[in-house]
Amino acid sequence: xxxxxxxxxxxxxxxxxxxxxxxxxxxxxxxxxxxxxxxxxxxxxxxxxxxxxxxxxxxxxxxxxxxxxxxxxxxxxxxxxxxxxxxxxxxxxxxxxxxxxxxxxxxxxxxxxxxxxxxxxxxxxxxxxxxxxxxxxxxxxxxxxxxxxxxxxxxxxx
Amino acid sequence: xxxxxxxxxxxxxxxxxxxxxxxxxxxxxxxxxxxxxxxxxxxxxxxxxxxxxxxxxxxxxxxxxxxxxxxxxxxxxxxxxxxxxxxxxxxxxxxxxxxxxxxxxxxxxxxxxxxxxxxxxxxxxxxxxxxxxxxxxxxxxxxxxxxxxxxxxxxxxxxxxxxxxxxxxxxxxxxxxxxxxxxxxxxxxxxxxxxxxxxxxxxxxxxxxxxxxxxxxxxxxxxxxxxxxxxxxxxxxxxxxxxxxxxxxxxxxxxxxxxxxxxxxx
Numbered sequence: 001x002x003x004x005x006x007x008x009x010x011x012x013x014x015x016x017x018x019x020x021x022x023x024x025x026x027x028x029x030x031x032x033x034x035x036x037x038x039x040x041x042x043x044x045x046x047x048x049x050x051x052x053x054x055x056x057x058x059x060x061x062x063x064x065x066x067x068x069x070x071x072x073x074x075x076x077x078x079x080x081x082x083x084x085x086x087x088x089x090x091x092x093x094x095x096x097x098x099x100x101x102x103x104x105x106x107x108x109x110x111x112x113x114x115x116x117x118x119x120x121x122x123x124x125x126x127x128x129x130x131x132x133x134x135x136x137x138x139x140x141x142x143x144x145x146x147x148x149x150x151x152x153x154x155x156x157x158x
Numbered sequence: 159x160x161x162x163x164x165x166x167x168x169x170x171x172x173x174x175x176x177x178x179x180x181x182x183x184x185x186x187x188x189x190x191x192x193x194x195x196x197x198x199x200x201x202x203x204x205x206x207x208x209x210x211x212x213x214x215x216x217x218x219x220x221x222x223x224x225x226x227x228x229x230x231x232x233x234x235x236x237x238x239x240x241x242x243x244x245x246x247x248x249x250x251x252x253x254x255x256x257x258x259x260x261x262x263x264x265x266x267x268x269x270x271x272x273x274x275x276x277x278x279x280x281x282x283x284x285x286x287x288x289x290x291x292x293x294x295x296x297x298x299x300x301x302x303x304x305x306x307x308x309x310x311x312x313x314x315x316x317x318x319x320x321x322x323x324x325x326x327x328x329x330x331x332x333x334x335x336x337x338x339x340x341x342x343x344x345x346x347x348x349x350x351x352x353x354x355x356x357x358x359x360x361x362x363x364x365x366x367x368x369x370x371x372x373x374x375x376x377x378x379x380x381x382x383x384x385x386x387x388x389x390x391x392x393x394x395x396x397x398x399x400x401x402x403x404x405x406x407x408x409x410x411x412x413x414x415x416x417x418x419x420x421x422x423x424x
Contacts, residue, residue: 001165018202019162021193041190042332047256054256059190063165064204105256126332127254 005065007031008075022048022057022065026072033073033100037129044128047101047108048072054108073100079107086145092137098130106142115146161198167207171290171309177203178307185309187265188227190257210264210311213237220315224264228252228276231263237315241283244322248279248340253332268310270301270358273334275326277301278353281361282324282340284316298361320344323413325423326354327405329396336397339409341417348381350413352406355391362388373418382411 004013007029016025023046026034034057037045046058049071073080080103084093093099102125109116109124116124121142122135130138168174177183182200184192210223215236222231231237232249252258252275266276267287277297285297290309297313322342326335338353348369353359364370368381386407391399415421 018165019160019199040194041257041260042253044254044256050259053259055259056190056256059188059193059260061162061165061186061189061202061204063167064186064189064206066167105254108255123250124255126251127256 001063003062003066005062005067006069008071016062018061018063020062022060022062022070025062025065026057026070031072031074035097035100037097037101042127042129043098043101044105044125045098045101047104047128049076049104049108052111054105073104076104076107083107083110083142083145086148087138087141089144090137090141092133092141094130094132094137098128098132102128102130102138118143160193160195162202163199164201165204166201167204169207171205171208171311174203174205174208175290175307175309177201178309185268187225187268188261189265190261191265191269191271205264205309217317219317220313222263222313222315224262224268224310224312226263227259228261228263228266229255229258232258240315240317241279241322244279244282244324244340248275248324248326248338251275251326251328251331251335263313264310267297267300267313268305270305272356272358273354274359275335275338275353278326278338278340278351278359279324280313280315281351281353281359282322282342282349283320284318284344286314286316288312288314301358318344321417323416323423325409325413327409334396337402337405337409339406339413341410341413343417350381350385350410352385352389352410355389355402355406356394356396357390357392360389369414373414373420375415375420378411378414378418378420381414382407385410 003016023034035045037043041056041059046056047054048057051069105128184199184202186202186204205225210225212223213234214221228249232246237245286294287297287300288294288311290311292308320342324340326338328335335354340351342349348364350362351359362385369377386403389406391402393399412423416423
């Protein structure tokens with residue numbers, strides 16, 4: 001069947017198998033930030049945006065994304081750039097495997113809630129599993145990023 | 159892994175219904191559970207183009223399309239106003255935001271899963287399901303029907319004045335619950351719902367009149383013990399039957415005390 005969607009701002013049309021998962025479609029288009037992790041829709045490694053909403057590409061048929069806008073971390077480099085440095089400063093990226101999904105969902109959180117409390121951060125990121133860090137480094141990184149944004153008087157659009 | 163041979167975005171409910179009459183067809187919900195199955199699906203029927211992804215609110219009721227995501231329900235102001243935040247509280251620990259953006263209320267209700275927070279939450283309200291051929295029926299009736307080839311179109315919640323509370327016990331946030339417990343008092347009628355027993359959620363009323371004089375420490379304890387004794391529980395990896403029976407009594411007592419304004423847990 002034919003699939004047409006917008007991937008990171010560019011229209012893509014391709015023949016696909018009906019059962020193709022979005023994660024496999026994206027990786028075949030060079031979006032290697034999208035990782036396969038748990039296979040049970042739990043870990044958040046495969047997080048992408050579907051019309052701006054974070055979803056699990058491991059559980060979404062590519063065919064269902066027809067006509068929609070898909071964004072991966074490859075298409076959000078600029079928006080992510082300020083934030084990921086704060087995570088790295090905490091050493092919280094460690095092995096790095098969970099990082100793209102974690103960054104994507106943090107971007108979604110900050111679009112929805114520009115000034116979250118620590119509990120709101122924990123709740124929003126509960127669907128992103130990390131087996132290295134224990135999450136405290138990520139939380140400190142996000143908190144430091146938010147504090148720096150406040151000091152700059154919302155210069156990054158907070 | 160699931161093997162899908164043909165995918166169709168239905169243009170109408172009738173088309174979806176006709177396609178679904180074949181044994182090998184499947185209606186797609188959020189696909190989160192379905193994708194982990196080891197089946198061959200002849201035709202996967204998607205309802206995503208039928209406008210069933212909205213929550214409509216009137217003075218009398220909420221009408222929730224089957225393709226509405228759990229996240230939409232969690233964030234819906236009207237639903238949370240009516241349930242005093244129970245919608246957000248009952249749905250907010252289901253895996254993660256990404257998962258709840260995909261999981262649909264239709265998939266959750268149609269599945270009639272034992273572990274379902276959604277079913278426990280909805281059973282504590284005056285909830286009806288609308289089936290394409292089967293028409294309207296109370297959720298409490300639908301829960302115990304066998305799955306057939308009909309379509310679940312919408313969920314209706316009648317806005318009778320009431321108060322609602324919800325608690326669940328999880329070994330770990332985002333895991334399946336060990337036990338779920340919702341309690342409502344709608345127009346003076348108490349309705350306790352206990353789910354993840356691990357069987358599907360069941361409703362218990364105050365047939366013995368233990369709460370007839372209102373909620374006190376004593377009546378809350380008496381009703382909680384009565385309801386827990388009448389609730390069959392089982393054992394699985396998450397907890398034993400004895401633990402679940404104990405939890406049912408504790409969570410129900412806490413819910414009663416919260417409903418009576420004597421203690422705040424949420």
